[in-house]
Each structure stands twice: as structure tokens, then as C-alpha cells.
Amino acid sequence: MSESVIADFVAKFNSEATSQVDPVKGRILLSQKRLVLAASARDDKLTIPLSKIFDIAVGHVPPDLGDFFNSTVTIAFDHKDRRIVAAVEASDEKIQKFSTVLFKAILNGTEMTIKHPARMGAASPTTRSRERGCFSSRKQSSSNERESRSRSNWHLSPTSSG
Structure with missing residues (x-):
């Protein structure tokens, strides 16, 4: 069975797992199995299996990113034996839709x-x-x-x- 994309939009994001220091603009892709944060400027891409996500906070901006972000979804996940955080920022409407679809993708079948x-x-x-x-x-x-x-x-x- 092939994976289909259930969310695809452009946003700013930042994660400790990428090589970027400051938030970057890129594509956010979500399927039933994984979340992909792909930077536009480089070939920098972070793939997060949904099974590795352990926390989602809607509207919470991590303290160290407060100067960069306003409306966010913060996602905590396991990556290479470490716990990592990624923050995604977009318009309020996009963040609301994305967070709903993300929760559904993670909980579906639970x-x-x-x-x-x-x-x-x-x-x-x-x-x-x-x-x-x-x-x-x-x-x-x-x-x-x-x-x-x-x-x-x-x-x-x-x-x-x-």
C-alpha cells in the first residue's frame, strides 16, 4: 500500500536535528506514516516517523525560539537516541488545520x-x-x-x- 500525502504546505521551521541554526522556510509534508520538514534553500530534510513523536504542543513557542515564532506547533520526538524538538510556524489557520490533521494521523487506529x-x-x-x-x-x-x-x-x- 502506498503512502499518500495528507498535508503539504510552506512554513518556517526549526529543529535541533537539522543543520540550520535559525528557522528556515520550507515544505511541511505529512503522510500516514511520517512528517517531513524540507528546507527550501538547501537539501536539508528531516524525516520524523509518526511512531517516534511523543508530544505535540499547539500554540506553545519554545523559549529559545520566542523571537522567531508566533503561531506554532511544537513537536517532540525521538531521533538517534535523543529527544528532539521541532517547531513549525505558519498562519493561525494553517497551524489549526495542520495540528488537527497531525493528531488524527497519529491517533488513527489507536x-x-x-x-x-x-x-x-x-x-x-x-x-x-x-x-x-x-x-x-x-x-x-x-x-x-x-x-x-x-x-x-x-x-x-x-x-x-x-
Whole structure:
């Protein structure tokens, strides 16, 4: 099965893993398996497997990059036995769309335990307190949309596999 690009846009970025000291303008490419930060001026490219990402912060600018960035997604990942941070800056609209797509790409297929805040004997006694399923970023059918809206206050947490 081939990889398809789910996000492709131009932005400024900086990472400890690249040879650049200052933020550079380049292409940001996201697929279902990896994130690529490719500098325009050089052949400098950083490929980050999504499985190596362990933290994403939207709107947080790392202190040492505060003079360079405003609207960012900061991504922390494992790279060559080190923990590295990359910051991506673009317009607020692009950052919002990119962060949503990035979260979906990382969580898609992740088994989750879903817990509704209602308790047995409370306002909705017929509500099951826990269900188990898989996160999917696919568009829901209209019958599922109603059910999804009624569960808008459910809490998702990854299911441990042990």
C-alpha cells in the first residue's frame, strides 16, 4: 500500500536535528506514516516517523525560539537516541488545520477506552459507563453523527496493552 500525502504546505521551521541554526522556510509534508520538514534553500530534510513523536504542543513557542515564532506547533520526538524538538510556524489557520490533521494521523487506529462521566443511577442510567473501540478519523455516517454528538463529553484514553 502506498503512502499518500495528507498535508503539504510552506512554513518556517526549526529543529535541533537539522543543520540550520535559525528557522528556515520550507515544505511541511505529512503522510500516514511520517512528517517531513524540507528546507527550501538547501537539501536539508528531516524525516520524523509518526511512531517516534511523543508530544505535540499547539500554540506553545519554545523559549529559545520566542523571537522567531508566533503561531506554532511544537513537536517532540525521538531521533538517534535523543529527544528532539521541532517547531513549525505558519498562519493561525494553517497551524489549526495542520495540528488537527497531525493528531488524527497519529491517533488513527489507536485502541481507546471511552468513559462517559455519567454514573449508574444518575441522570442517564441507561448509559454504559465504559466502551472500548478504535479511534478513527474517517467521516461518520449521518446515523453515527447523532450518536457522536450525544457523546461529546466522553473522555478518550489509550488502552494499555498489558
